[in-house]
Amino acid sequence: MLRNTLLQLRHNIGRLTAAGLAIVLGVGFVAATLVFTGTMQSSVRHMVAAPNLAADVVVDDQVARVAEGNENDKRQQRLRKVRDTEGVDVAVPRTESYANASWKGERYSVELNRLPEQQALRWYELAEGSYADAADEVVLSERAADSANLSPGDTITLQQPRYVSPREGESEKAPPKREVTVSGLVDIGSNVLTGGSRVTVFAPQGLLNQLGTTDYRAIDLLLADGADTSAVLDRLRGKLDAGQYVKVRTGQQQADYAVKLFSGRVAAALNAVLLPFGAIALFVAGFVIVNTFSVLHAQRSRQYALLRCVGATRGQIRRSALFEALLVGLVTSVIGTVFGVLVSATVSWPLGLTDSPVDFGSLGITPLALTAPVAAGLLVTFLASLAPAARAMRVAPLAALRPVPDEQASRRIGRARLVSAVVFTVAGAGFLLGGALLGSMTMAVPGGLLAVVGVLLFTPTLIPAVARAFGYLMRSLGPTGTLASGNAVRNPYRASSTSTALMIGVGLIVLLLTGTASARNGANEQIDQRYPVDVKIAAEERGQPVPEGVGQRLAALEGTAATAALSGASFEMERPETSMPEGASREDIPPATFRAMGIAPAKLAEVSRHGAEALRQGTALAPSGILDSWGWSEGDRVELPIGEGSATFRLASTDLIRSGFLLTSSDLAATGAETSTSEIWARATSDTYTPSYTGELNSLAEESASTPIDVGGAVQMRAQFTQVLDTLLLIVTGLLAVAVIIAVVGIANTLGLSVLERGRESALLRALGLTRGQLRGTLALEAVLLAVVGTVLGALIGVLFAFGGVAAMFENIGLPVSFAVPWTRLLLVIACAIPAGVLASVLPARRAAKAQPAAALSEE
Template sequence: MLRITLAQMRSSAGRLAAAGVAILIGTAFVTATLLASGVITRTTYDAVTARYADADLVVSATSDAPLTPAQVADVDALGDVEATAVMDYVGVALVGGSRTVYQSVVGVVDDRLQPLEVTSGALPAADDEVALPTDVAERLGVAVGDGVGVETWSSETGEPATTTFTVSGLVADPSGAFMTTGGAAVVSPATFDTWLADQWGGEPQVTELAVALADGADVAAARGEVADAVGGTGREVVTTDERAEAVTADFTGGQDLMFLVFTLTFAAIALLVAGLVIANTFQVLVAQRTRTLALLRCVGADKRQVSRGVLTEAAILGVVASVAGVVLGALLGQGALWVAHAMDVPVPLPATITLTWQAVVLPVAVGTLVTVLSALVPARAATRVAPLAALRPADAPSAVRGAGKVRLVLSVLATVAGFALLAGGAALGLADQPGPGLLAGVAGGTLSFVGVAVGAVFWLPKVTAAAVRLVGVSGPTARLAGANTLRNPRRTAATSTALLIGVTLVATMSTGAASARESLTSALDDQYPVDVTVSSAEYDEEGNPAALPDTLVGQVAGTDGVARAVPVTSFSPQITWPGSEDEPYWPQAVGVDPGAGRDVLRTDGLAELAPGTVLLPSWTVPTGADTPATVTVTVGDESLELRAVVAPVEAWGAVLSAADTAALTGGTPTTDLWVGVADVASADDVVPTLQDVVADSGVVADVSGAAVERASFEQVIDTLLAIVVGLLAVAVVIALIGVANTLSLSVIERRRESATLRAIGLSKAQLRGMLAIEGLLIAGVGAVLGIALGLVYGWAGSAAALGIMGDVSLAVPWLDVTLVLLVAVVAGLVASVVPARTALKASPVEALAAE
């Protein structure tokens, strides 16, 4: 029987190839996901530990109980310790010509603990030398051997002091160790200790220490010795991987497996759709082999042998396709790493993938299991072929049994209950209960989708019939095509369902991402209503921000890409209200002209600002108390009674009008600028230009750009959307293979009917057109219904997940859904090409002849 099975596989190689491609894509997806999870985990760990270089241990301490120099020396003196390095850094102002740049600084350390790479010159050897990041040197216009001013704060004098240092070299940060601080400059250990002591206001104290052990040292034993040397509460000694794991857990909220689960879900979807395609493919094979199976029964094969032959064929196909999928997935993973390295991605990616047994065994096992399970129903159908079928002319069998009532009831209950849960989840999300809302939404979406898919055999044929009536008006060929799609409603429903699943998920994620983009952008507008802020970083004797010169204000306003620059005054008033005189509120307040401020903000946060009014954040009001009608605002000897309004935007401690600010402070010096960018998408260009303008002015000011964060956020959302849609597109591609298989089965079942049509005058072009319309109907119905369901799920999911952020904007990703529909329709037409060639191979006389 095995030889017969292998012979049948050779004769049906073309048909099996389609099913093999479906399972190959699914298993490649699983393999790539498992490999990607390993790469991401390792990359994340390497990115976190990059600043520790080749350290073996990391000592962490709190700012309340930092390590003292004596404790650092004790660790350094341990026998197994080869080197130590302070991981803290200090901030200084670097001055080159008329430019000033703030920069983080570290000290020279042992080569094993140095993550920076010298690209020119050398690391500092003297106390008056500094090595600068290459981009900082370019911005300051200095090179190796030039002098650069370094402004630091002296704890002895209590005033800033500027010293000239010699640039000893230029450094790069290839591993991204100081990515969050824009790189790091390097000074001698003695200089660094002095600056660190000034930062602490006394002796240098350390909150993080990297430790490199001697080769062959027992890490566990050395860890205990280091812990004894720094003993005390609030101090911890861990390995670098443990440190990375802890930091990663903080970033992800402890959900380290979220990415793996997320992507494996898409792999499961791809395999589910592949299973539907495989089931249809084996139905095609059984239909093709009706007479062969009957002959086997005639010569003595029993039902078990026939069924076992089909399942053996499925198992062989599953193993071969799954192994090929593992190879393809590994090649895709390695190719992705090559591309990432070629694009110079600024993260420490490994050079090669690491194949684990899970990434090899699991995809093969899952792929084979899915293939065998998908072949169970066709195998059962094969056992129903009677021996007499080999002795008489007959068309291939067609399963036209109606679906059971139990299935109908269960699908209706699941659909109704699921959509009710989905609606409840959306309502809870909008009611500021995202946790229960998201849980109910996910449960409702899953349950309703299962109900829709299980009940598709009942309602999809009716929807298809409606579509048939629409296309039937174009002529008899279209009416024949429509009738053919309804001939076997169970198989048509299965194929459309496969496409429905893929398209629904693509539309859901596209809709959710589009809604999230608009909703979260609106939330960012509320949180960061100003595109760019230029703030004075110098202070007067009373601790108030120093005024920015008028020349800088004009230069910022005239910068390309800047739509408007509004002067703002920062000051620190005292605010009291009845009953709070003993506990006054000391906010960092801003004063601004109401009209100009409203013009530059991206929200209506200053709608109620006017002379005589102060905007206060809601958290300033005592718990359980009502917002006071008036408050007293005091600066020095001046006080004003102002009407209090809870600010809709809580980005500032308090907001007053420029007129009230002048009355309280005696003037409105420009300590900050609120800058509006003409096009947020160009913020990446505008903000560096503004930083150059400020650096050229010689004014010590900080330039921070919420517009850059917004643009980066939108870029991340777009990138994630592209990745997710790309992942789900795999399921759509697999489903479209199923459309071709369904048309092929339809051609086999209607071989004699097609010949009759040809005999009575149907041309080859008309027969091709009939099959093309069939493919169009199957693919079009699945795609349109999938898009409709995807919009509902996407909107409901957005409401459930994003309600906590305020108003949820429900968006329709027109470009994405149009592209999905277009691809499905075109693919449905292309899928009809091969079946049409099969239908036209035999002449009408040959097809009508009795076999």
């Protein structure tokens, strides 16, 4: 029996190619994910351990870490305490911060770390140049600097990110800016925490002081020669009140602790994101496997009957079928795992995780990463082959003696299945709808899953019915259309599992497309509401005027509907007694600096989308945050000390500005304050994201490099939001593409196996005068039909489910439901089904067209 199974398998190896490919792709995905996340994790481990291992003792000081701007003294005090401890030679605060940097006319965000003076604490190797010794020198991380095209001798400008006041609306002076020279590059390994692309700047303490970067998260200690480590640890613990927030550990302990903290976290989070896509790919591959074995067993039914005639038991037939499936599953899963490892090696290299595409040593190949994909592949193959094997087992011995039946009567969908399909679908849809209406995700999500199961149970009826409907359309294409539509639904189960595989992939993609379109729509509505002005240009340095000519250039851009220049003046103001924080005295809180801007109400109406009507003569508009924190309310009359004297204004809240006050231009002029062009506002012609306009705005900002300007407003918000969503969508679609590719392989598979079955028929058609081209066309149409049915149903279900999900989610977070169907993208997805179908038919059609009319007819 075993020998027979193996012989059969060898004989049919060609027919298993597509199923094998499906498993390889699915298993490969899982393996690549596990190896990749493992690699990330080991890289992270190295990264978090290295800085700690350089120090003898590390003080992990959460108290200092959370100390706020004004509590600098507290930090210094604690640092002094550590330094004064007996046995401590050196104590260096470990600063790990961020800064804005610019070089070669571009602006970047960089990591800003302290460069210790002590060689022992420099846990990296100098790769090029020398270490910085002056306050105007820095060293950079080598890899990122290379990709940013920076080398020793280059100058960069550093500035702390703008300090955001905890009290909204109060402006602060811009942090100091320093121009520094790159003295050298250090190799810090690959830093996945920042995607490996962000430059890390190591700056001497002097420079950090100048930049105002004084916070630290830990203190690295080097002990004096001969000091007793445990005694020092005890002394430090006592002095610093070690407990929940302050830990004192040796470097090794701290490294172990940091690794433990990270261990599993990165990999687990990434796996949680990526592995579901692997599961989807394998699930879809399951459909291809079911089809392959169903067809294979049907073709062998005579052989099985013969075996039964000569004494094989049902169990033996079944075992033989399952053994065959497991063997196929094992071989292809192993190939898939190897494939996955190769893929992750290729992916890890450009990300800087490994040194070369064949640097397998640095890959995080865990035993789990090698066994789990194989197990998953085996499991899927086994489960998918259960039903076909059960059917093979049912062949009656008598079948061997009868002539091969012409056409297997199409099996009808079972009653139990139909009933459960209806129950699941209706109940699931009900819950989904209920969840949508009540805004309950806990109701909508299980409802959606239940409905999916229902629809999947329906597919053997649903898909042939839809295919027949489409088939009527194809009849108009002549005999090839008639033949193709008939062939496509000949075996409803086969057709349905072929299209279902595609339906799942497309359904998920459409679900995401619709979901993101709705999210974008909702976000745009929110942005419109909160940012009534499309474009706001201001000098990057607060209080500076907008450079000359920017307004004209903005007005000249295609896509700008109207512009207005706002004059502005700064003024200082004391907090009213009533709004003082509890226990604070006037001396503690310096007067706040505000900016008042003026614009003519008519102009404002041109450049804002709403809120302009509130601006009248004698009114000062302010963001509600200021009103709240200063204890004012709308309608109050307040004296604002703008200019020489001061004027009284009626207050009203507005979304037009984020800080300061907005007056009419004549009111501002009447104060006699010295003004300059403070901001330029514009309204765009389009109220949605327009890449070209955003690009124009960005280049406008770049052109004005001498006096850097900031471009803000709704246009930028929409652009940012759309870009983030589109990037996410692109990544997720890419991940789902594996499932779709497997589904298309499945179409080719079904077609290829059917072509083998229909060898005689193809030959007959050729004998009757069907040209090779027409035969190929018939198969292409059949494939297109299967693809279009799967895609259209997937799109339909995706949109419906997205509707439920979006409604539930928006309700849940308390936003007005905003549902958008991305028609263009949807049509694009559906249109893609046609070339995909044609592509899937290429190989089967070639094979079918090869059939010699005579040869096929004469063989009995």
